[in-house]
Amino acid sequence: MPRVLRAPWLLVLPAALVALWHFAVAERWIVEGIIPSPAQVLDSWYTWIFGSAQATLSPYSGTWFDNVAYSTRRVLQGFGLAAAVAIPLGLMIGWNRLVAQVVDPTIQLFRPVPITAWLPFAIAVFGIYDASALFLIGLGAFYPVVVNTTHGVRDTNLLLLRAARLMGARPATVLAKVVFPSALPSIFTGLRLGIGVAWTAVIVAEMIAVKSGLGYVLWDAYYVGRMDICVATMFSVGLLGYLSDRVIVAAARFLLRWRTLEAHE
Amino acid sequence: MSGAPAIALERVRKEFAKGERRVLAVDDVDLAVEQREFTAILGPSGCGKSTLLNMVAGFEGPTAGRVLAGGAPVDGPSPARAVVFQEPALFPWLSVFDNVVFGPKTQGKPAAEYRAGAAQIIEQVGLSGFESHYPAELSGGMRQRVGIARVLVMQPQIMLMDEPFGALDAQTRSLMQELLLEVWERHHQTVLFITHDIEEALLLADRVCVMTARPGRIKKTIRVAIPRPRSIEVTTSPEFNRLRAEVFALIREESLRAAAESARAGGAR
Numbered sequence: 001m002p003r004v005l006r007a008p009w010l011l012v013l014p015a016a017l018v019a020l021w022h023f024a025v026a027e028r029w030i031v032e033g034i035i036p037s038p039a040q041v042l043d044s045w046y047t048w049i050f051g052s053a054q055a056t057l058s059p060y061s062g063t064w065f066d067n068v069a070y071s072t073r074r075v076l077q078g079f080g081l082a083a084a085v086a087i088p089l090g091l092m093i094g095w096n097r098l099v100a101q102v103v104d105p106t107i108q109l110f111r112p113v114p115i116t117a118w119l120p121f122a123i124a125v126f127g128i129y130d131a132s133a134l135f136l137i138g139l140g141a142f143y144p145v146v147v148n149t150t151h152g153v154r155d156t157n158l159l160l161l162r163a164a165r166l167m168g169a170r171p172a173t174v175l176a177k178v179v180f181p182s183a184l185p186s187i188f189t190g191l192r193l194g195i196g197v198a199w200t201a202v203i204v205a206e207m208i209a210v211k212s213g214l215g216y217v218l219w220d221a222y223y224v225g226r227m228d229i230c231v232a233t234m235f236s237v238g239l240l241g242y243l244s245d246r247v248i249v250a251a252a253r254f255l256l257r258w259r260t261l262e263a264h265e
Numbered sequence: 266m267s268g269a270p271a272i273a274l275e276r277v278r279k280e281f282a283k284g285e286r287r288v289l290a291v292d293d294v295d296l297a298v299e300q301r302e303f304t305a306i307l308g309p310s311g312c313g314k315s316t317l318l319n320m321v322a323g324f325e326g327p328t329a330g331r332v333l334a335g336g337a338p339v340d341g342p343s344p345a346r347a348v349v350f351q352e353p354a355l356f357p358w359l360s361v362f363d364n365v366v367f368g369p370k371t372q373g374k375p376a377a378e379y380r381a382g383a384a385q386i387i388e389q390v391g392l393s394g395f396e397s398h399y400p401a402e403l404s405g406g407m408r409q410r411v412g413i414a415r416v417l418v419m420q421p422q423i424m425l426m427d428e429p430f431g432a433l434d435a436q437t438r439s440l441m442q443e444l445l446l447e448v449w450e451r452h453h454q455t456v457l458f459i460t461h462d463i464e465e466a467l468l469l470a471d472r473v474c475v476m477t478a479r480p481g482r483i484k485k486t487i488r489v490a491i492p493r494p495r496s497i498e499v500t501t502s503p504e505f506n507r508l509r510a511e512v513f514a515l516i517r518e519e520s521l522r523a524a525a526e527s528a529r530a531g532g533a534r
């Protein structure tokens with residue numbers, strides 16, 4: 001499909017959903033007072049972002065950027081930590097049978113435990129501090145990255161390994177120059193899944209384990225009956241998750257430009 | 266050790282075993298390739314040609330027997346025994362140029378030493394202008410030429426070539442054959458060249474070893490006394506035709522024998 005024709009199509013479904021939402025509230029298809037209208041949400045969201053902290057009565061006025069910054073920083077730190085551990089570890093698990101035997105079963109045993117189940121543990125150990133949130137985010141993002149990295153390493157074409165050894169590459173060079181680039185597409189798949197988990201984890205952590213960020217606002221707004229802020233928070237998280245995913249995709253596009261990407265267009 | 270053959274296989278046997286399944290790929294092969302000799306191995310698909318070459322390259326060890334290079338046992342791959350693989354095993358994330366210089370670069374040679382040579386070899390194989398392309402952007406024949414260029418750039422004493430032109434169209438193939446003849450004329454490397462194409466074997470090699478069906482053995486070795494330098498024209502000479510008929514008869518005899526044997530094995534069951 002030509003590029004010009006694609007943009008309007010992109011908007012059809014969101015526009016229909018917003019329209020449905022608008023009429024559902026305006027025509028009272030749903031019980032009144034529970035769900036705010038799109039216009040209300042937009043208005044509250046605007047105040048939340050641009051309102052001055054003093055002039056209005058709303059306690060949320062003008063605090064959006066701060067809370068976005070809190071959540072984003074936690075996601076980046078937790079996700080960065082997870083990637084920094086999971087990528088090298090995944091490379092080693094895929095590369096070395098002994099490391100795989102020692103480490104992999106334990107990872108697979110812990111992996112089914114959802115990060116929500118770790119919440120009490122995290123709070124008990126780290127308290128109601130940033131460390132709790134970082135632990136949960138890092139742990140959540142760790143699994144998809146480590147599993148996909150391992151998979152990518154094991155998928156390396158045997159002929160490429162042979163070719164590299166033949167041309168004089170030592171094991172460390174083979175790992176860095178052949179196995180790593182060959183696993184990179186898989187690693188990026190892991191990173192994309194990981195950043196998604198990281199945003200899930202930050203909201204869960206902030207709802208319970210810390211007192212700032214979008215997750216905290218979400219829960220707080222729910223308690224004081226500000227459903228408009230709740231919905232605005234959901235949109236905010238969705239938007240941030242989408243943007244961070246786009247950043248990873250852009251990095252992947254750049255680093256994996258050797259693949260003919262026509263198939264992905 | 267200049268007296269020792271460049272490559273020697275002594276009573277080499279290779280069996281693949283995976284659980285219950287056992288495949289005897291190569292059985293009791295004796296072969297000596299002299300230094301600077303161009304030897305072709307000719308055999309039907311699945312007779313163990315690649316297996317043989319992998320053992321010489323050092324990727325796999327024999328189940329029994331010995332594989333020697335320059336008189337010393339082969340224990341792992343070495344840049345001195347460079348391989349052109351059956352499928353071009355290029356690094357897809359590297360450009361043509363970076364693929365070609367992977368060997369010398371990895372061996373820590375200074376760029377000044379190999380850059381000019383690499384450019385020249387890229388030109389020889391007809392890839393000038395494609396230096397910055399990625400393998401995915403090349404045709405199959407171009408990829409195979411990159412595979413050959415990266416071997417030539419290492420200036421190996423021994424070249425092991427596993428049906429390097431098998432996947433090419435007839436036209437490109439004869440161009441590549443001429444290129445190889447030209448290169449060999451200049452450097453006289455020791456070459457072990459695997460193929461299932463009779464004419465290709467006779468055109469290129471000093472000696473053609475015809476293999477049996479699996480388990481592969483060497484059925485007969487034929488000297489190709491066609492004078493060098495050779496070009497594609499020799500394929501129409503009477504001597505070439507005589508040799509072709511001889512090899513063809515050998516292969517036909519072998520395939521009939523193999524067919525009869527498998528029919529007998531089938532009947533016994």
Ligand SMILES: Nc1ncnc2c1ncn2[C@@H]1O[C@H](COP(=O)(O)OP(=O)(O)OP(=O)(O)O)[C@@H](O)[C@H]1O
Binds near residue numbers: 281310312315317351
């Ligand atoms: N790694 C392996 N494990 C098990 N069996 C193998 C392995 N490699 C090869 N074989 C078997 O050994 C036999 C010889 O294989 P090989 O690849 O050497 O044949 P080939 O002569 O190179 O054939 P072609 O001309 O089709 O490339 C085949 O029957 C194959 O099934």
Ligand SMILES: [Mg+2]
Binds near residue numbers: 314316427
């Ligand atoms: Mg083969």
